Amino acid sequence: MGVTSFPKFSKSHVPAIGNDIDILFFIKNEEVDLQYLNYLKEITSFSDEVIAHWLDVSVKTLRNYRKSESDLKESLKEHLVLLLSLYQHGIDVFGNAENFDKWLDTKNYFFDNLAPKDFLSTSSGIRFTDDRLTAMEYGDNV
Template sequence: MKTKHEIVEDTSLWEEVPAQISDSEVLVFLQNKEIDWRYVETIKKRTDFNDDVIGDWLNVSPKTFRSYRQTENKFKANVQEHILLLLALMKRGIELFGTNKGFDQWLNTQNFFFDNRRPVMYLTTVSGIRFVNDRLTAMEFGDNV
């Protein structure tokens, strides 16, 4: 028997999240929707990142992260925001690079513009996600990032 959360397809969640989202849009989105485990599953289905990596980004222990799979457990507001911004970043990166593999490779390659660190290391904070997103914007408009 499928739960209510399993019925919603990954595609509909992927399409409802904009690839670029402003702070005011984040606030409105979070007021109108509850970011739950389905959004994490959407990230996992559209990328090669696993529970451990995503849990690290969200700064939650593996045990806590697994407990969120249960439908009665809800993410705190700051974690919901973090998930929403991660999903929007993944969507934008995949659109820009053409494939999740290309974006994943870029995220995991040391980069001069990230102080010779891998961009993926910046995804543990909201400001880090915004910084990576800014670099994607620079690439989109011709910067060699």
């Protein structure tokens, strides 16, 4: 897996989910900040409540992050980078964020009849979801 480019960040890129070392060094060497958080909100149709759940913060904390220039915690940066990487992969597979959001919000047999979005609050859940996207790329009916 390579590096994924985001249209909003001409100088920035996010490593693919399967490459933990690249993600680690990306978080250490890039300024993962409010722009990344705002970009996630921009590309998804999910509410602040859902995004806050994914990031394991309260809605109030999420909104405060958006208003201030305070630094994000390392664990939050990592989770944010993983979510953005997942979104880029999902957009590549589904053609756009809207179709990917619909898939994330639909109950799925491979996710124990839960919606994939319910798995995005942990790194392992994001990786599992990303693996399902890769399976779809290779013709699996996910």
